Amino acid sequence: MTPVRIPVRNAGEYDVVLGRGLGDVVAEAVPAGAKKALLIHQPVQARRADAIRERLAGRVEVLLAEVPDAEDAKRIEVAAFCWGILGQADFTRTDAVIGLGGGAVTDLAGFVAATWLRGVPFVSLPTSVLGMVDAAVGGKTGINTTEGKNLVGTFTAPVAVIADLDVLDTLPRNDLLSGFAEVAKCGFIVDTTILDRLTADVDTATDPTSPVFAELVERAIRVKAEVVSEDFRESGRREILNYGHTLGHAIEYAERYRWRHGGAISVGMVFAAELARLVGRLDDDGVQLHRDVLGSLSLPLTYPGGRWEALTAAMRRDKKSRAGLLRFVLLDGIGRTSILNGPEDHLLFTAYGEIAD
Known part of the structure; x- marks a missing residue:
């Protein structure tokens, strides 16, 4: 090419x-x-x-x-x-x-x-x-x-x-699919064509020798490049790139980094989708699209129950929190983002219940 x-x-x-x-x-x-x-x-x-x-x-x-x-x-x-x-x-x-x-x-x-x-x-x-x-x-x-x-x-x-x-071309399949969590993220937050390509034929889309694969990598890079060019130091719009990362980073920390990043972020995005549904920002179809796309990439959608306290403590130490308040990037619809500041504990716990296995 x-x-x-x-x-x-x-x-x-x-x-x-x-x-x-x-x-x-x-x-x-x-x-x-x-x-x-x-x-x-x-x-x-x-x-x-x-x-x-x-x-x-x-x-x-x-x-x-x-x-x-x-x-x-x-x-x-x-x-x-x-x-x-x-x-x-x-x-x-x-x-x-x-x-x-x-x-x-x-x-x-x-x-x-x-x-x-x-x-x-x-x-x-x-x-x-x-x-x-x-x-x-x-x-x-x-x-x-x-x-x-x-x-x-x-x-x-x-x-x-x-x-x-x-x-x-020789990257292990699990590593390649893990990386596609970030590609899918770019589809959820900005470029919905990425999701269209993944749902149309996920096998071709994740074949590193296919033109569709190169297109999706390019599209994801362009999303990040455009957002970063607008907000280099994460004082505004760049925060949308943290979609799924608040809980995802907490999972990585709780697992002592034994989980792949993409797997943790996948669970984090499903959690964010469930939270968005609870606060009336995302409909049932939007939540199901998360499960369908990420599931088709063989990424995890759940996390063991009973670990909420440890995850909450890790999230509060995360650099994305402000004055002790948790912040979450949510979707108001596929391709449209917003920020939720300091959600009530019962909402977070309820959303966690939706991903707990």
């Missing part, structure tokens, strides 16, 4: 490049003044990291930092390991950090880049659906703490995001 450039503006002025065989684009994205680059990657990406280092040889000295998979990468100890490499190699503000991996790795690499010398250039190379449509786009970086997810982080725009669909 011909590479597509999706602009992100008012947030560092960069492009998300989507296509196949984008090795040359990666080389071009490293800033011209860089003499060194730290390439942070997951173990499974070691071979690809070596290939990138070879492609940049002679122009940039590439140091490799292999970090743990998934949320285990987003720890202060791992960030400190990366800072140590930067310090020992005398990295300057004109050098660069490259993040190669899923959303957790690009979050970590962006945070390392944002905090070293108060900011060095960062290139994001997402290798998962989740990373391409969500984590790598928008300039949010962060790590987790023992108190919750993404409580430490920055708003720092990358210099480029390069989404090479070739890397998804």
Whole structure:
């Protein structure tokens, strides 16, 4: 496919490049003044990291930092390991950090880049659906703490995001479907054509070799790019991107990050839909559409009962709460969002009852 450039503006002025065989684009994205680059990657990406280092040889000295998979990468100890490499190699503000991996790795690499010398250039190379449509786009970086997810982080725009669909051809099916939770989210909150494609033929839509798959990834990226361009620091409209994330992040924390992000967000979106129905904002068909779409992606729709107190405590610590009041992004109809501030406890518990198994 011909590479597509999706602009992100008012947030560092960069492009998300989507296509196949984008090795040359990666080389071009490293800033011209860089003499060194730290390439942070997951173990499974070691071979690809070596290939990138070879492609940049002679122009940039590439140091490799292999970090743990998934949320285990987003720890202060791992960030400190990366800072140590930067310090020992005398990295300057004109050098660069490259993040190669899923959303957790690009979050970590962006945070390392944002905090070293108060900011060095960062290139994001997402290798998962989740990373391409969500984590790598928008300039949010962060790590987790023992108190919750993404409580430490920055708003720092990358210099480029390069989404090479070739890397998804061998992605495990469960990982691919998990990432589609964020694609579906973009359909629920803005671009309803995404939902039409998923309900028409979910197998084709989630086949990484199909044109429909590329279309849906592009549509989801465009939703996030447009929202982020309007509201980089989440002071307004960008909050809609948190649809399903208030409860979803609490589930991830309660499960000590053993759940995939997409699975937790899927349950969070069904919960939000049930809450919206309770307060009269979403009809029965809208709730059922959540269950149908997310269920067709083999994503979880329920969570064990009896854990409400732990989830409530985690939600109140979440960065999306305000002055101790919980905030939820809800739908007033498919494709139309609103905010619910400080809902009464009995409404939340009743909505939880609808997803408890």
